[in-house]
Amino acid sequence: MNTVRKIDPLSSVSDIVNNDYRTAEVFRKHGIEYCCAGKFPLQMILESQDLDVAAIIAELELSIHPIGISHALPFENWDTGFLIDYIVNIHHAYLKKALPDTKEQLEKFVEGHYKKFPGLTELALVFKSLTLEMLPHLQHEEEIIFPYIRQISHAFHNKASYASLLVRTLRKPVENLMHHEHDSINKVLAQMRQLTNSYTPPEHCCTNHRVIYSKLLEIDTDLAQHMHLENTVLFPRAIEMEKKLLFL
Template identity: 35%
Template sequence: MIKTAVLDVTQIEPRLKHPTIFEHFDALEQGESFIIHNDHDPRPLYYQLLGERGNIFTWDYLESGPETWQVQLTKPAAEAEETVGEIAAKDMRKAEVFKKLGIDFCCGGKKTLKEAIAELGLTEAQVKEELERSAAAGSGQATHDFDSWDLGFLADYIYNVHHKYVRESGPVIEQLAEKVASRHGAVHPELFGLAKGLKELMAELYSHVQKEERVLFPAIKTLERSDDPAQMAFGIEGPVHMMEAEHDSAGDELKALRKLTKDYELPVDACNSYTYLFDKIKEFENDLFQHIHLENNILFPKALKLEKERLSSAGAL
């Protein structure tokens, strides 16, 4: 942090002027600035800074002579790097690339791409190549521009597509897992753990979607319809964070099931039911990832932003 907001270099010994200015600049945090006060145009300093520090500053004349020159020297705040969730929200083709590479863009969607790459031991060049290939190839199927949808419409889509899928497929998978465990558990005891884990996961998801439908989704729709915060029974930030925490929990449970089954590797003695069970679980996992992605990376952030705008315009902030 610098000691002064205005540095009067007219009071500094000539040979120390530039070194002193450099010291002040180097001490700046990103987003901070100070003003150089001088009795002549300090333009030569601009070129020296550019040569020795690079293009990492802004130079704004506040006063340009003839007797006094003042320049505001700023070290701009670093632009926030996009998260994998934000990248996936803007382009589902890139989401497919993330899925292919094993990059978690739903529960792990708040990580930057660099962080996700480092965790998986991938290279930036490899990921960049895959992303560029997806953009060049386009998509073989129509994709929805979820990011442009109204919040209420998106919430209804999640309910009609993903919530209903959970309720319809969950019981089928639970029953099938119990059946396969009873028939093959003696040879493959991990199936008992799989059946137990699926039962617990489904119970949590049934409760989760019910809370979204009864509490959070109606609140988001009310927020979108009215610019009067007084009509909100409660703020949505708390419920949103609760739902995100439950998403993380579901993601962790799915990872544990994958580890238990060695990524759903079928044994040589797998029957048709065994094979069908693993196919259904993988299908369920893909749907749940899309479900969580739409909420964590699109619906919830946009709803929180809208609530903040509503409260700010009402003078509540």
């Protein structure tokens, strides 16, 4: 059973963010500085800006509410269509928001800190390349790959007469995606891990630096699970169906 974590209105904004980086998004939304100028108590800052203290605290507590997905979930037993819906509505929806938002935050941060931390410039470029690669990748999956997998799944389970023609015409796009595009994404993630020392912030760095590294780790973790579901469950299933359909 999850325990609701409470936000102390007398805690400083910086301390709140240092305790849980996810609160930073709420502060950004309301234009509240949480880094170097965030040393004052939350209640004092909210009242000085004529913001609703109770409402903001409720938003902060919601942002840190624990939400866990059990690794014991039987993904391999899920219906193909349901698994695709899960990937799109959980992982794709998250990345479509997190990637551009984090890219913008990282680039703004680098502008003021690249002299002290020269490696940040390369990190920003690598993350930009990830964003530019992932967004079309997600669109390609949703518009081409996933509808194709739904088609071959339907054809396979219904022993449709057009099944083998369908696979031959599209030339096995699933296998190509798994072996080429995902390899490219994994290489970019490896670069990010190397540049950030596995997302370990430097000693004595500011709060915003820690927030950005935590957000990068969150994206990395989500992508790892996302590609695991595709590479070990969904795509091998689709490839196996393709092979069998060729002989129908």
